[in-house]
Amino acid sequence: DAGVTQSPTHLIKTRGQQVTLRCSPKSGHDTVSWYQQALGQGPQFIFQYYEEEERQRGNFPDRFSGHQFPNYSSELNVNALLLGDSALYLCASSLGLAGGETQYFGPGTRLLVL
């Protein structure tokens, strides 16, 4: 049973560029959430997708957008990259939207913006 997978594992971009990160949820899960984890900090919620729609959004600008596909996989897109976007981007999957459901995390994509 595959867990949450993310690609790529590492990425280096320059300011102003755009990036796309990918996530495949754990088998049987239909909900994907994205988090940003800056160095030395806890993960911060970006947004959540369920039934191919963005259901919740954290305090992130519109430069951060996403998509969920019919097979429940998801993409995170970041436009006009800033130095401050350098972080570990985590994807988590769960079943449904109930708050008590456990979120399972992937290994993350480490993004460095130069």
Add this chain to the structure above:
Amino acid sequence: AQSVSQHNHHVILSEAASLELGCNYSYGGTVNLFWYVQYPGQHLQLLLKYFSGDPLVKGIKGFEAEFIKSKFSFNLRKPSVQWSDTAEYFCAVNTGRRALTFGSGTRLQVQP
């Protein structure tokens, strides 16, 4: 808005010592509470969670946590730590269908 505070940023213990990591949250309603652990080079994984019932929750690897509603706390405990418990520990909370809010984490270093 909900928030989570983890007051111990870095804890150093010797093997067999007892562990207690503090977690306080700010929200007056019904909450779901979680402790996640991140071992070196590994991804975040769930240690334990509370969403209803017995406020004393037991998790994996001998960890437990107690939900004290009057203190808005969900402290993590282990009676005797091992070197393999060296990791970063995150407390998280959500309410209803809202997303998780994480604390800033506590780095635990266990010396053999």
